[in-house]
Amino acid sequence: MTLFKRTALGAALMAGTMLSAPAVMAADLAIAMDQIFQRMDPHNTNYNVDYSGANGMLERLIGFDQNMQLVPQLATSWEGSDDALTFTFHLREGVKFHDGTDFNAAAVKANFDRLADQSQNLAKNSLFKVVESVDTPDDLTVVLHLKEPFGAMINTVAHPSVVIHSPKALEEFGKDVEKNPVGTGPFRFKEWVPGERMVVEKFDGYWDEGWPKVDSVTFYPVGESATRTSMLLSDEVQFVHILPAELAERVASNDAYEVLEVPGITVWTASMNMFKEHFKDPRVRRAFNLAVDQQAFIDVVYSGHGIVPDSAIAPDTRFYEKQTPLETDLEEARRLMKEAGYENGFDITIWGINNSTGVRMLQFLKQQLSQIKVNATIVPMEGATRSEKVFGANVVPEKVEYDMLMGGWSPSTGDADWHLRPVYATEGWIPKIYNAAFYSNEIVDGAIQDALNTADPEKRREAYSIAQKQIWEDAPVIWLAIENKMAARKKGLTGVFQMPDGTMQYSRAAFE
Incomplete structure (x- = not known):
């Protein structure tokens, strides 16, 4: 795995004069995003x-x-x-x-x-x-x-x-x-045409002297992965936020561009709605996990750029503790389904995102579950539609329509609290936070609270250990992947990069 591939840039030639160091030129930066913006x-x-x-x-x-x-x-x-x-x-x-x-x-x-x-x-x-x-x-x-x-x-x-x-x-x-939006950053808001573009411009009164070094940044929402990549290679944009792994070689083979890759902390799951009768049975939830080949999921969706989860949280998250891996076992999955009374399977709907990667995820999961005679109808949704249906103010947990929800959660605090609590604590039931399985366990809730009741790192670690072990045993979700975060940019552009939590930084953007 290559982490943040870097290219040595030669000294700049300007107006026929050799300079002793690269010249920093004011310029306009364009970035392709994989989704539309919802709210600033x-x-x-x-x-x-x-x-x-x-x-x-x-x-x-x-x-x-x-x-x-x-x-x-x-x-x-x-x-x-x-x-x-x-x-x-x-x-x-x-x-x-x-x-x-x-x-x-x-x-x-x-x-x-x-x-x-x-x-x-x-x-x-x-x-x-x-x-x-x-x-x-x-x-x-x-x-x-x-x-x-x-x-x-x-x-x-x-x-x-x-x-x-x-x-x-x-x-x-x-x-x-x-x-x-009105803030203190190096860029100030200029315009936002929903679904088309958002533009920010240089703020001359920025507190950190010498910044920003570009005049404007324009963001384009482009859901189709190949289109984002083509825009980069044709210089319509100079940075692609969220580069699908299968397109990385296309970018890397061009000397004018580079691929950025870092280990991620986003865990991708398919949450099983525990208000649905079939998912109340722990044997069914375990069977679903055993039916899915997670390494194959990573190979198909991320071209191998990721790891199989072995806990509810990612290894680079503070207080992570490894659990016994769940290995694919179709024979055992079928046995558990039969024991639970579902030898002939049942019908479910799986909601997900409608970008290229999201659709591939849904299609893969549908195929895998068919091996235990589960007939899945996949429902890819545009981001804003999904947001309203899943997190809208009128959402009532008991009346949620989906059987499963495909999604990823990244603890953008870097701490176990902001993964375990929003995704697995009772207080995190959607639409409040992101417990899309409507999972509830008193042991987990108590351990998460115990970890917050102290500033002692060792006591917090002990409590989170209990929570992770119980969640892993209860299996309220199918743990699918922890993908490496990949992005692409034009060589000579610095200060714009992908973060392990899936966000992006551009405050220190510069062309060298």
Whole structure:
């Protein structure tokens, strides 16, 4: 596996004069995304595509580097109390929002209060449900006081959704801030034509001197993978976010372009709706897992660029613990189905995404389950349609139509909490978060809570170990793959890359 292939660039020739170092030229950057944007309000979305588009405009107190290690952004330092009840952030001085207003402790408080206010019904309110109050002892200090210990708070503040909007914009636009983002980033919002393009432009008042180094960035939503790749190779775009593995060789064989690949932390699953009678039986859930050849799934969907899951969370997620692998065993799967009274199978519907990779996933799963006489109707959906049907405010768990939901979850905090809790805790039932199986187990809920009640890493590890073991035994989902994150870019473009959680960074984009 090649990690972040890099190319040495020669010195630049400009106007016939040899320069001693590459010249950095202002330019316009174009990026092809695999989905349409839903909302430019990260507080109120669950989609990586939205976080990726917004992160050049809206910054956080704490960010991640390309290895998911915490780095300062709008906060210069931070600390938490031993009892995990109080967290203090020291802010960067001299920062302005794009509307000319000051970034300060009051601005942070306005955003943290919004996230903590559960009545807002924002997609990411659950991240801050433990916040009791937000204090601002001075203009450059913010203190979070929690209702109960929450050992994952620092990593939670670093989640891509925990951005700082201009309070003036929040007041002026309300929820329509999702169409009018105003932040502190190197780029400011220019225009958004839904389904066609979004454009951001250089912000001359950016706090980090010397940045940005490009004049504008235009994002094009292109669901068809081959089309995105063709746009790159014809220089219509200079970066492809989400490069399907089967097209990587096509890009790598062209000397003008490069493939970027990093191990991912997104676990792809097919959640089994436990309100459906057949999935209430653990023998059926285990049979579904044993019927699917996960390595074949990785080979077919990702051309081998990934690994088979051996826990509910990925190896590079904090507090991961390996479980006994589930190996394909059709004979045992058929025996379990017969024992459960389903020797002749049954009919199900599987919902998924309608891009090239998503359709391939659905088709593969349909074929695999047919081996145990399960007749699957696959339903590929456009992103916005899927979002409304799965996460819409009117969704009632007991009345959800699908039998299975294909999807991936990445803990963009880098911590086990933000994978196990939203996907497997009872509190995470959709539409609230992402427990699409409507799985509920008191042991799991208790272990997840125990892990949050302490800031001691070893105690947290012990609790998450219990949760992972129980989830693996109950098998509420089919664990399918942890794919490597792949992207492609034109050589000479730097500072734009894919993150292990599936988001993308472009704040430090530059052409050399």
